[in-house]
Amino acid sequence: MGRFIYLDNAATTKTAPEVVEAMLPYFTEKFGNPSSVYGFAAANKDVITAQRDIIARALGAKSSEIYFTAGGSESDNWALKAxxxxxxxxxxxxxxxxxxxxxxxxxxxxxxxxxxxxxYLDVDEDGVVKLEELKNAIRPDTILISVMYANNEIGTIQPIKEIGAIAHEHGILFHTDAVQAFGQVPINVDECHIDMLSASGHKLNGPKGIGFLYIRTGVKIRSFVHGGAQERKRRAGTENVPGIVGLGTAADRAVKTMEERSARETALRDYMIERVQKEIPYCRLNGHKTDRLPNNANFSFRFIEGESLLIMLDMKGICASSGSACTSGSLDPSHVLLAIGLPHEIAHGSLRLTLSDETTKEDIDYVIDNLKEIVEHLRKMSPLYEDFVKKNS
Known part of the structure; x- marks a missing residue:
């Protein structure tokens, strides 16, 4: 097999070896149902509580405010519908x-x-919510504000503390989708005035199929799944003990390594951005230049189509994703890129590269060297680029 470089960590991450190791016993010798009364199974209740404590500490929350779910999408649905x-x-x-x-x-x-x-609020060209527009949108009948902590495509981090303060000044509940941010940047729910927060295990080197919803004490959110007393009667169903252990282990690992990992990934990210912008003409960095996730870089390249770019990168052993939604069968470009003001033809030529703690400078150089060649090759086949060159020669 040739070289393999995975730069799509915003989509999912590799489950860390220590996370897998922590989970394994709960598939085999510790397989008991935590709701059973005998000691063998009931011991798993204490295990679940321990993971809840880990996650609560990571957020500056109480253990009783953490509710396990099947992932970020369920948590988002629960927060809004309930x-x-x-x-x-x-x-x-x-x-x-x-x-x-x-x-x-x-x-x-x-x-x-x-x-x-x-x-649905507009954002500025960097993908940042405009606080004055948020204030102006508030009405006497507003019951909830939901703004993601950091964007999954362009990496922009929102002014969450200010948004939460605005919500609470008006007596409005504040929810944030922190699926991309949890484990990547420090989060304190009290400092940011957060009432509900969604997160997912597989974005921080944990397993898929597990996540949580933080619900502040006093918020009257009703049950999302009925049929049992699990999760303090708010989310019925036998607990996914291996997944919960994996999520807790991954969260603990992420918090302990965050400072060093963030500094390293930010340096690599900035090196990658600098090389791409310097060496590939007619390219645009999407998202805020500094207030962005440490591992995220999103570019738009004029005169090319994102799907072709992804296919050719894949042929070089490089896994990435496109800002274009055409890879999911849609002809429409990313709603995020359109929202920050990109025209369709530029939004279609976008590329998201998201790093991990395993990414090296050599990996980045290999990707950019190949990216330059691929972009040049695709532009040579583009009538739009040919016309552009003729008009500007």
Missing amino acids: TAEAYGHKGKHIITTKIEHHAILHTGEYLESKGFDVT
Whole structure:
């Protein structure tokens, strides 16, 4: 097999060896159902509590405020739908943004079909929420503001503390989708005035199929899954003990390595951005230059199409993703890139590269060297580029 470089860590990460090792006993000798009364199985209740404590400490939260789910999408759905159900008598207005993950956007559309009014805020050219527009969107019947902590495509980190303060000044609940941010940047739910927070295990070297929703004490969110007393009667179903152990282990690992890992990834990210911008003409960095996730770089290259770029990178052993939604069968470009003001033809030529703690400078150099050749090759086949050259020669 030739060289293999994985730069799609925003999509999913490799489960860390120590996480797998921690999980294995709970598939085999410690397989008991935590709801059973005998000691062999009931011991797993204490194991679950220990993982809840780890995650709570990472957020500056209470252990009782952490609820395990099947992942970020479920947590997002729970936060919005249960808030609408519990607080709908106070108002029918929810505020979010145009660059949210589809777990939020599609849930917003669902709630609109149930009689709720959802405002989708614009963002600036860096993907940052405009605080004055947020304030102006608030109405007497606004019950929830949901803004993602950091964007999954362009990596922009939002002014979460300020957004949370605005929400609380108006007596409005504040939820943040922190699927990309948890484990990548420090988060304190009290400092940021966060009432609910979604996260997922497989984004921080944990297993897939497990996540959590933080719900602040006093927030009257109702049960999302009925049929049992698990998760303090709010989310029924036999607990995924191996997954919970994996999530707790991954969260502990992420917090302990965050400072060093963030500094290293930021340096590599900036090196990559500098080389790409310097060596590949007609390219644009998407997202905020500094207020972005340590491992995220998103570029748009004029006169090429993202799907072709991905295929040719794959042939070189490089895994990446495109800002173009054409890879999922849609002809429309990314809603995030359109929201920051990119025209369709430029948004279609986008590339997201997201690093891990295993990425090396040699990896980055290999990727950029190949990227330069591929972009040049694709542009030579582009009538748009040919016309552009003729007009500007």
